[in-house]
Amino acid sequence: MAETHKAEGAKKAAPEDEPVGDGKPTIVVVKTSIGHEKIVAEAIAGRVKRKSARVFSILSPATLRGYLLVETDDIDGFKNLIKGIPKVRGVVEGSTGMGEITHFLTPKPLVAGIVEGDIVELVSGPFKGEKARVQQIDEAKEEITVELFEALISIPVTVKGDCVRVIEKEEK
DSSP states (O other): HHHHHHHHHHHHHHHHSOOSSOSEEEEEEEOOOOTOHHHHHHHHHHHHHHHTTTTEEEEOOTSTEEEEEEEESSHHHHOOOOOOOOTTTEEEOOOEEEEGGGGHSOOOOOTTOOOOOEEEEEEESSTTTEEEEEEETTTTTTEEEEEEOSSSSSEEEEGGGGEEEEEEEOOO
């Protein structure tokens, strides 16, 4: 609690343009060294626990390299909190709302972008390296049924969506 009071006193002495402590949580974007996002997120989480800071969540999306998304309602207090953490490169000025980051919160289906008739390469499993044509897609189970090109007998093989890589899209 003492740390919070010191930070509030510092805010009054040096006011900034950003609204602080208005009670509405916002998303702050933290720049990090690429590849060290998880380490920085854990360091921030450790400081939040020790100092009882007003941070509600920390998000490190795999598709957003070099950045963390942090939900807080005290931007200045958060900036003071992360000072001195290794691999932190700074805070992006301004803030963002939940609407702009929802696509990071919902996972993309494994079979997204794959259409019946596409030519794929199997990247894992017993048929690794084989090329095949997509026959059927089960989006609920995230499975794809393919027909191998090199097989002597046409046998449909069902594999998980992450076991294939699209080589050639179906021509319409």
